[in-house]
Amino acid sequence: MARALELGSDSAVLRSHPHLSFGSGAYVYEIARAGDKSVYSVSDGSNKISEPIVYTFGQGNAGQTYVIFHDGSYYESRVSFYREIGGLDLTLGSRDVAPASLNEALGRKMSHNDARDCFGCHATGAVGGSQLQLEKLVPGIRCEACHGSGERHVAAMRSGSVEAKQIFNPGILSGDLLSQEFCGSCHRSVDEVFAMPQRGEINNLRFQPYRIFKSKCYQDDRRISCIACHDPHAELISNPAFYDSKCLSCHLSSRKPKRESSAKTIPETAERKPGGCT
Template sequence: MAERLKKTLALVFLLTCAAGFAAGPVLRDAWGQARPDGPLARRRPGGRDESGLRYVGSETCAGCHTQQAAQGQTPMGRASQRAADCDILKARPRLTLRQGRYTYQITRGGAGSVYTVSDGVSSLSAPVLFCFGQGAAGQTYIFRHRGTHYESRVSYFRALDGLDITIEHPRAEPASLEAALGRPMTSEAARGCFGCHTTGGAGAAGLRLETAAAGVSCEACHGPGERHLASVKAKDLKNLNIYNPAGLDGLELSQEFCGACHQSFETVMGLENQGGAGNVRFQPYRVFNSRGHLTADRRMSCTACHDPHGPLERDPVKYDANCLSCHLSTPKEPKTRARSASPCPVSTKQCVTCHMPRVELPSMHFKFTDHWVRVARPGQSVPR
């Protein structure tokens, strides 16, 4: 715990320093809005105030910014789909799971899918509204029942090519058909889900699902584009009126910007038991804990290894340049100001295969890449 406290203080210190170097005295949050509530405050996407600005849609953005246009095809760009467009359900017209006395079915028909649970005597059904997740690991379904949004009790998992119980839902047999449907969401929870998985689906005032764009697209990260379009039209390149995260330091970018959805150190510290073994999914938290890598240096930020506009790089060799931008290759190599971190006594390539091991999360049927960069000794348990 003392270690964690030190890290929290380190974060406060680093962010305070960052504020000192920033152009103005007021720190900005990930969307360029002034944060009146202190350096550690973080706003969820659903909690920010867009001041009624209009979203113009990613196709309009992509029309001028061809270099970033492929973002729409990435899993993040497709983090949710409306049922009518849902690729996984389109390709699988009937998914079923039997769990105790309950039978689950997701069946395709017309321009959508219907989610049904039955106990052999009676059944409850609802049309699927949204599919959440592209299914790298899995996909969960959102529907309405008696006027409330629900998260389905069963999800699709890629490794099974079929259904199983959704992560964090109790496996014990539910007491009633209604309870077997899934989890009713409070309006705050629904705002969170749609805030992280759609663009413009949740604002300070609540849900706006009619006008939301499915997936995390341009304006989820850059903010609504209405004023930007007006500036570009007026050829006012001095006031582009669009948020560019390129100006953030490495900590702000990882912890606050990407961390607003991928879960920062600060958020995870607020979870019961720090989210348990499941926190291996929370990359900003994991990087933060990694010895030597808690830094505002952009070389260790999320965008040093990932282009948010492009596909995830799968070739481990491609990450070596990042590690070797700080680490020496051999002990003989002279240290420089930029490159002074210790060399590896074992290998000079494919660093991530040993130091960012894949960790299986059984409830997700998926191996996540552990961003707690470390020497992972055989037999040693995964740190939390």
């Protein structure tokens, strides 16, 4: 999470890919390294817009999208880097239709609310109240993004106010509040996803609080939350066996678990252990 947003000059993806290109209809996109910056360009064959990449969104494990500043506004790049192909393709959510102008081909012009929501979820200190304050932005999700002001906490500890820690612990929230309200405020709650265009299993793959809501375990016991399987303070684990072990801490399998995935084939459920999955 600490690399959910980086300055364009700091992106490891862009440093290791000094030249990227992609064609979409009449438009050609390029990202080229120039000194300590990466420059994003789009051309229609006659005219060209080029701007340095100011921010990168996403650490690049799956992909990375770019934010540029053009004519007084921030734009979300129309193309993104995808790790699986090692190159550029259309950004998720971009319309696969020909843009009407070079400016439109550049990407999605971000409204104030768009910028506030995006920077608020990918960086720390970028939003104060309802206002964007990029001069105070700290790249990525740091402690204060989830736990509140560290300054007040330090002051309380120094004054001996151990009981009034002045720090927020999301772990005390109920499963519903934690997953749908707290984590879901950035990872998309079930209400937000239901209001989106339904795209089959894509929404189920992209939005974790929504996926939890749809799971059978959650319907049976809403104590299940994101932290049943995910430690937000550690690197994301991608080994299926790790998640199988989480399921098996509450479920018993009537046969030897399949190597690739045991959770899908468990027909019997053990008596729930107090706190076993929460």
